[in-house]
Structure formats: structure tokens, C-alpha cells
Amino acid sequence: MNSLKSFETLILDVWDETPDIKSFLVNDVIGILPSPGQFYELRVYGKGEIPISYGSYVDGKLLFSIKNVGYVTSHIHKLKKGDKIGIRGPYGNGWEIDERKTVLIGGGIGLPPLSSYIERMLRINRNDMHLLYGARSPKDLVYKEKLREWSKLFKVDITVDNSDETWTGNVGVVTKLFNKIEWKDAKFFIIGPEIMMKYAVKELLSMNIDPKNIYLSMERKMKCGYGICGHCNIGRFYVCKDGPVFRYDKIENIPELFH
Amino acid sequence: MPDGIYFIKNEDFTDYLNSLIKKYRVYATKRVGNDVVFDYIESGSEFVDERSVLSPKNIIFPAWKNLNESENNQEIIVFGIRSCDLSGFNIMETVLKFDIEYNKRRDHIHFANFICTEPCKYGFCTTFEGVRLKEFGAQFLKYKNGYIVEIKDNIFMSNLFKEVSQDMVEFLNSYNDYFSKLMVPLNVKGIENKIKWEDEIWDELAKKCISCGACNYACPTCFCFDINENSYERIEEWDSCIMEGFTRMAGNINPRPSLSSRLRQRFMHKLSYHYLTYGIHLCSGCGRCFESCPVSIDIRDIIRRYNR
Numbered sequence: 001m002n003s004l005k006s007f008e009t010l011i012l013d014v015w016d017e018t019p020d021i022k023s024f025l026v027n028d029v030i031g032i033l034p035s036p037g038q039f040y041e042l043r044v045y046g047k048g049e050i051p052i053s054y055g056s057y058v059d060g061k062l063l064f065s066i067k068n069v070g071y072v073t074s075h076i077h078k079l080k081k082g083d084k085i086g087i088r089g090p091y092g093n094g095w096e097i098d099e100r101k102t103v104l105i106g107g108g109i110g111l112p113p114l115s116s117y118i119e120r121m122l123r124i125n126r127n128d129m130h131l132l133y134g135a136r137s138p139k140d141l142v143y144k145e146k147l148r149e150w151s152k153l154f155k156v157d158i159t160v161d162n163s164d165e166t167w168t169g170n171v172g173v174v175t176k177l178f179n180k181i182e183w184k185d186a187k188f189f190i191i192g193p194e195i196m197m198k199y200a201v202k203e204l205l206s207m208n209i210d211p212k213n214i215y216l217s218m219e220r221k222m223k224c225g226y227g228i229c230g231h232c233n234i235g236r237f238y239v240c241k242d243g244p245v246f247r248y249d250k251i252e253n254i255p256e257l258f259h
Numbered sequence: 260m261p262d263g264i265y266f267i268k269n270e271d272f273t274d275y276l277n278s279l280i281k282k283y284r285v286y287a288t289k290r291v292g293n294d295v296v297f298d299y300i301e302s303g304s305e306f307v308d309e310r311s312v313l314s315p316k317n318i319i320f321p322a323w324k325n326l327n328e329s330e331n332n333q334e335i336i337v338f339g340i341r342s343c344d345l346s347g348f349n350i351m352e353t354v355l356k357f358d359i360e361y362n363k364r365r366d367h368i369h370f371a372n373f374i375c376t377e378p379c380k381y382g383f384c385t386t387f388e389g390v391r392l393k394e395f396g397a398q399f400l401k402y403k404n405g406y407i408v409e410i411k412d413n414i415f416m417s418n419l420f421k422e423v424s425q426d427m428v429e430f431l432n433s434y435n436d437y438f439s440k441l442m443v444p445l446n447v448k449g450i451e452n453k454i455k456w457e458d459e460i461w462d463e464l465a466k467k468c469i470s471c472g473a474c475n476y477a478c479p480t481c482f483c484f485d486i487n488e489n490s491y492e493r494i495e496e497w498d499s500c501i502m503e504g505f506t507r508m509a510g511n512i513n514p515r516p517s518l519s520s521r522l523r524q525r526f527m528h529k530l531s532y533h534y535l536t537y538g539i540h541l542c543s544g545c546g547r548c549f550e551s552c553p554v555s556i557d558i559r560d561i562i563r564r565y566n567r
Binding site for chain 1: 358
């Protein structure tokens, strides 16, 4: 059974990922091993809570990468190393781990929830992954160091919507990279802005990918985190409890899937 | 005679309530001016067996509470709730039971519901569970010179109770069928799959609705709540799916920006989604939503639209 009670933890480190995304390393004071793709409710005291998927879990430390987009996130961005923060979770259902190969498709701040999966796979000596990652511009790419390391271990393709003078790689939306996909029998994980997910699914279906092999991590207003406050439903499902990761065939007929 | 069924005479009723008041806090229906409201009573004589203006939802699920303060969970008897309101709370519990704090509070609340003897102006409870419930602490049904009492929670037991006769038991057992003849049930069979996403009704309702949220607050099954905090307190409070901010996320992204989409959500949740997940409609047929609606949006019209 669940409670809204949050646990106090310390910010061990903070750094800038991009001009509007910061990463926060915090002690896991809860002590429940999270599954890749799960999320926590992070609490800025006196300001409120936000649902954030974790990006990495190493030695009892959780990494959260947060874009400054609203009221609570703007206050999280003001926090410094050593500041207190509230945490509760982990909540929801994450990415499935099984024998299948994985094609990971991420947009912008969608990379951290894929990162937790990639790190878990690498820890069990699995590198049968292919990452397709897109961001608005080169300076909006997160986890640049991790991307460099991963590209030595498995196939990583990166693209940006708008190039700049430093960029020599792919330019265009992430679906432009789909011709690089070699594994039609893999499972496909998609996370990013809704418009990107919508077109990514459409493209995969046109490539005759089975809807049962497509997984989406959805986003709605998740306040409680365990299916009782009523805000985050998509049709009859609650994103916090039944998701955030859904197998596409289970939600494809819900009219409000993409708004 | 069957276990847990008794009879209490009208002349013993005030003494019975006084015996409960001696031991517990009793939150009961009483008259204030022309209204019947829930309040703590100090004497059994204050009690009136009538439908209250609002359901006592606040006692089981507070409209506003400070999460930083621990709750004072004393035993409370809620006496005189109508069956439809209690049925609504039982439905609400299919969701709230997953919360620790709710359960702690719920364990200390004891409900005694009263079965209506005639249909009310707004209710359509026979469409759902009906007037005689399966889940309660104590359930009272008016019979001749007293009440037939069903007891599930021993806190309500009393030595003033008498044995029931065979005709009382038969009256009780046939009561839901009898009441369904007075209040003809609407047909909700299969409505969870018949209610339509694409339907002009949602736009029509949106032209009338003023987004006040009264339907949500009056409803004994509406459980949605918000969590907020400021420098002084952390608050859990009732929320309303009719309000624009209900689904609005950081960055002003809102999956349900139009009033018609929010009205559709309300009726989809009541008549379809909750049933598909929990096997019960999110409605007890109390009629409080359209009783309180300033523009008379009537859930019965929605039910009839899909099931004639």
C-alpha cells in the first residue's frame, strides 16, 4: 500500500546537461531497486512535486535529469549541492527486459529513461541495442559523455533538428534515422515529445513492425504516483500505475492517446 | 431467526442513540433551519431520519487537509446517511483503499445507513445497487412502529434490539424489488461499451456547463484529489475533472484543453472506464450531481442516450 509521505534526501551533485536541463545526483534513501523506466515523485519543499523517471542508478545513488519547463522544475533548478529534496517512489511499470534485441528511440529529455535501461543491460553484459536519439540542436543533446561511451559498445545514431557550425552529424527529425534500423524483430522503445512518438509509431507500423513489439513511455499529470488521484488517465488506464511504459497494442485504440 | 437482523421500536430509538453518544462521537443528520445537515449531535433527540443537503463525504475523504499534520483518528459513528451516499463511498473505496492514510481513517468510521421509504426527486439508485446495501455497519429500514436493523459492525449492537419476526425478514428481503417498482431502474447494461467518444452531445453539454465543479464536489463517488504545497503547508484537496487545470502539465501542455473533452472524460469515467477496470460503475444513482448543477446537466440523459 502507498502513501503521499516523501523521504528527505540530499543532493550530492548538480551539473548542467544543456542550457535548460540539469542533472541531480541524490542518495536513494528509500532502498528499493528501481526498474528501468520507473519514476519518482521529487519534492521541492514549499513548492511541490514532479514525476521524473530516473536516468541512472549506481551504488545507491539516483540520477535525475530535469528540464526547466514549469513552476516546480524552475525551483529544482535553483537547488545546489547539499540542499535537501523530498523523494517517493519508485512508481509504475518500466521497460521490459527479456531476450529480445532492443531498438531505443528517444527525443530530447526522453533519453534519461532509456539510459536507465541501457545501463541495466550493460551491467548484465548485454549490448544488443541500437539507440536512435534526436534533439532540437547539438547543444540540446543530454548525456554527451555517456553517448560517446555507448557508441563504442553498440550502435548509436544521433540527429539534430537544427544544426550549428560545430555539428557534422545527421540533421533532421529522429524518424529520418529509421533507415538505419536493421532489426525488424527487435522490440522498439519510444520516448520523447508526443508529436515525435506519434510519428515514430506511424513510421514503425509502416515498416511492418508488430504493435506488440512497440513500447511507449507516456506522460500525463501524475500527482499521486499510484493510481488514486485521478489526473493521469489515458482512457481507462492511469499512466502512473498502468504505465508509464505501455505496449502499443494495448493502447492503440484509445482516442486520446496522442492529444 | 437470521443472525444480525433485529428490530428497534420507535419509543427506544432516542435511548439507543444516546447510548451510542455516551461512548462515541456521533455525526448525524439533524435539522438546522430548513436544512438537514450532518453535524455532531449531543442528544439522540436531535436526529432526523431525512436525506441531508450534502453527503458526509468530507468525513471519510476530507475536502482539504494538511498533510503535515497527523489525523486525529477517534472512533466516529456516521448515523443517518442515505444508502445512495454510502453506496457511493463504497464505490470510491475501490480506488482509495490503495492509500495508507485513507485506510487508517476509514478503520475508525462506522456507518449506519437509512433505507428510503419513497423515491426522492433526484435519485435513481435502483439503477445501481438499490436502497438496501450489502456493505454497511448498521442498516435501518422503517417498519410499522420502529425499524428493522441489520448489523455488520458490533459497535452498533444494543440490548434495546428485539428479535425480528418472519414477516419482517420477508419485508426486508423483498425490499429492493419492491422499491424498483416505485423507482424504475434505467438500463445501464453494457453502457461501458456503448458510450461514444465521437458524439455531438459533448459539445452540446459544453455550451451549457459553466465549469463550476459542483457535480464533482457533491458526488459521493468522485475521488480525484490534488496535492499542493507552499511555505506553510502541504495540502491534499478535492479536485475537479471539469476544471481546465486538472490535466495541465508543466510547460502549459494540456491533453484535455476543451470543456467538451473534460465533460466527456467525466461521463466516460463514470459509465465506462471505472467499470472496465473495477467491475462497477462510478455512480450510485444519488442524483446529487444534477441536483447541484446550475444548468441541470443530467447524467440520466446520458445513460438514456446510449441505452433506450
